[in-house]
Amino acid sequence: MGAAAEQAAEEREEWGGVTPDAARRLVSAAVEAFAERGYHATTTRDIAGRAGMSPAALYIHYKTKEELLYRISGIGHEKALRIMGAAAEAEGSATERLRDAVRTFARWHAEHHTTARVIQYELQALSPEHYTEIADLRRRTDRLLRQIIQDGADSGEFRADDVPGTTLAVLSLCVDVARWFSSDGPRTPDEVGALYADLVLRMVGAPAGGPGGATGKSG
Helix, strand or coil, X not given: CCHHXXXXXXXXXXXXXXXXXXXXXXXXXXHXXXXXXXXXXXXXXXXXXXXXXXXXXXXXXXXXXXXXXXXXXXXXXHHHHHHHHHHHHCCCCHHHHHXXXXXXXXXXXXXXXXXXXXXXXXXXXXXXXXXXHHHHHHHXXXXXXXXXXXXXXXXXXXXXXXXXHHHHHHHHHHHCHHHHCCCCCCCCHHHXXXXXXXXXXXXXXXXXXXXXXXXXXXC
């Protein structure tokens, strides 16, 4: 499969819930434009042009540029919430759940670094109403990770005197992947996920030698 076909396949997977096809093309084009130029420097004409459409056609699907950003932010943050929720609700020790949460969360920010850069760093451009909705998704994601870390602290698996502060540090570490990751860089998304999981377990003083621990082998 060529590079163009691979990119198209990734976009279909990432934005599969956006219909019809024209709306999906606009979302994909907006992500590219916002990531490259920033939200405020991007015009609706820029977005429509990247999608191969006229500016008038854009307004059939999205009333404003901000509505596009809201749609992108909602999808991205709901995905983040599902990732964290799956790890928090899984069976296993706090160490295993934290490892899985960080590995998957960091890997997603690498695999979808362009989208993640937009949803994480353009939040202030949302309307107050939309920002409130997205902020709620972020708080729910925070609470899920915080509970995993709290479970580990309560069980003695983790050394985390400041659970809220530790949670913030872990989330910040993973989110920042979107800022620096490059598909042409030396690490794959899987390698980034594995590295960050190991670093976070070391950060909280988790046992390294247990099943699936920081130095253990996992499938």
